[in-house]
Amino acid sequence: MPSVAAGFAPDLDKYLKSLRGRPLEWAVESLISLLKRRQIRGPEPCAVATAHVLLQVVARSKWHDVDGLLDNVAQVGRQLAKAQPKELVIGNIVRRVLSLIRDEAAEDRNEASSETQSEAALTPIDGTGSAFLHRSLPSTATRQDPAGGDSSFAAPPPRPGPLTSYSTVNVPKSMSHLLSASSSSKGEAFPSPPRTSGTSTPARVTNQVSSQVHALRSEIIDGIEEIKDEISQVDDRIAAIADVQVHPGDFVLVHQPTPTVEKFLLRAASKRNFTVLIATKPPRKPGEDVQYQGLRTRLTAMGSTVINVMNCGLMAYMARVNKAILGARAVVASGNAVVDAGAAAIARAAKEHGTPVLVLAGVYKLSPVKPPRGTALVEWGAAADVVSYADAHMVRDVVVQHVVTEVVPAECIEMYITNLGTHSRDQLASLIQEHYKQEDNDFHVDRTA
Secondary structure (H helix, E strand, C coil): CCCCCCCCCCCHHHHHHCCCCCCHHHHHHHHHHHHHCCCCCCHHHHHHHHHHHHHHHHHHCCCCCHHHHHHHHHHHHHHHHHHCCCCHHHHHHHHHHHHHHHHHHHHHHHHHHHHHHHHHCEEECCCCCCCEEECCCCCEEEEECCCCCEEEEECCCCCCCCCCCCCCCCCCCCHHHHHHHHHHHHHCCCCCCCCCCCCCHHHHHHHHHHHHHHHHHHHHHHHHHHHHHHHHHHHHHHHCCHHHHCCCCCEEEEECCCHHHHHHHHHHHCCCCCEEEEEECCCCCCCCCCCCHHHHHHHHHCCCEEEEEEHHHHHHCHHHCCEEEEECCEECCCCCEEEECCHHHHHHHHHHCCCCEEEECCHHHECCCCCCCCCCCCCEECHHHCCCHHHCCCCCCCCCCEECEEEECHHHCCEEEECCEEECHHHHHHHHHCCCCHHHCCCCCCCCC
């Protein structure tokens, strides 16, 4: 496990800067250790770090075909997912990259297949290769009728020439495959034209494979960069929908607002005035600063009213609330949302009062996994965050459990707002299918074990 230098407080930015000149294995092991120690935590930092490491895997790992690349990405992704299984976005980014590789490979295969068929339409007449007959030209032929006349008939279309078969895409699996294919082509019906240059066949084949792998590598790297750009633009795209969801005079309840929720509220406050109720934790120490003071100041400057509400007093305000807005850490296939602890109580109370609950989550937070049973998605924190060590003599025989995240059932959620728009629970399945492949849903399961 990589060690951390003295005076070095690891976070996402410092981790990315430390990768310069480091080998790929160091980058993977370093991220694994940071995830285990929760020094990189939260959906967006974990997603960005995962995408960055997978980009390094595509660019720097050794692979000669698509199957090898898929294995490399799945292997690294499996290690990252096991390092912090509570962060579902890690597995989501790995699945997105695997789906990207399959899509790029299929696109290259289709293009190569069409090019090969067009080249096969030109067939040499003799062994010199100087004259060619286009197969698509003779659409009719003339035959001698038994009665002595000529009659025209449609000639059957000729079969295309032999095509090189690939297991996954147009990139051959190994050099031995190429050499065997080259040697077997000597017995084909249509002889290849003679070589006029001094370059040998294996050298040409090697250059062809290298160019194909290089082109595919570049396309996949560009696709991963687009995923990283999408993650960075999620909050702005979700905030663009705030004008439609928040109306003048609304009472909006939020719970420990995430950066996504903050941008959403600020965008709505720039257009209209409303009242925001922020559910916060009680202060641990007397005189402690008010939570979310920066958000309160900015909303008040725009003309909106902000009220801090303790979690224990939410029920007194729920009758006045028009909608509750929650920021999700992840959303599973069933529609259940993983949120900060305390938000589930708000969602259940809102359902009892008929108040709609809106969940804000980027597409990269939508996970195709089925919701596990029990408390598998619940994260437990250190007891010292809620109980002071100075009171240890009072709680000597008490077990203190500090819940960090919990799950909001799908039946308590009215609408999901993503960077692609608003969606109901019934639309999540189709949205997930557009971004993931079915064969990659269980990539984290090691079938070789």
